[in-house]
Amino acid sequence: MPARIGVVLFPGSNCEHDAVEAVRTLGGDAEVLWHGDDSLKGVDGVIVPGGFAHGDYLRPGAIARFSPVMQAVQAFAADGGPVVGICNGFQVLTEAGMLPGALQKNAGLKFLCRMATLRVETTDSVLTSATDEGAELRVPVNHFEGNYTCDDETLAMLRAEDRVVVRYVENVNGSIDDIAGVCNEGRNVVGLMPHPERACDELLGSSDGAPLLRSLLESASRASV
């Protein structure tokens, strides 16, 4: 049976259908989960997609973390379930305390909508298990607040525990240590600013996002056994 991925929809999310489409293209099953529901309906993995949840009011992700579905996502993650936050989803996961650090305004204060090159720094995560360490992937970014930051202690911990999952080859937004994505201690929760779901077909300019989402599907299949 294909892995079932739940894609969380907040008011203001706008990448949920891209994520659903990408998962289906890669042979998985996907459904949209409404933020006001407190159940994940038995899915095997979760994507918190990009967009502007709750209008990005206060701070991106600040209000989304209080949505009922987030309690279910936290419980799912605590049980080892694979969870990936993309762009605004990464912001939601940091605000919810599921990932360390925070995303602030891009250095240079420009909204970025461009292709970026990422380097896979570890294959020990639910988003990179089916990739090769050191692989360079072309995946688009599309954000204003993607400048990853954290205190020195947290950065030292992320490095020591090999929890920087992907780095920008060329730093596009001022992120500390070129960080594009990180994972939690259990390595089953990953957040990243670039959009792998928008790079799953050569017609879109790159299919380099496919191995990332395929990793998630494989992790979800394992989790469902």
Add this chain to the structure above:
Amino acid sequence: MRFDVQVETRPRAGIADPEGSTIERSLPALGFEGIQDVRVGKSFRFHVEAPDEAAAHALVEDVCARFLTNPVIEDSSITVTEASTV
């Protein structure tokens, strides 16, 4: 009792403030000299009903820590004053 509350949030010391530094860099171009350390934050104003000032302050501190600021990157300062009865 009713209290007027003002909360100001700003990037924590040591956290880069891209907005503040952009403003700071643009000041000399406009002829303003000698301005340093620009930090941009937010201001919130609201009313609180609480038995006394200490209780109001404690409530607002909790709101700040759990919602109005992201403690990873932001600090806040809180001002609580008894609302005028008029």
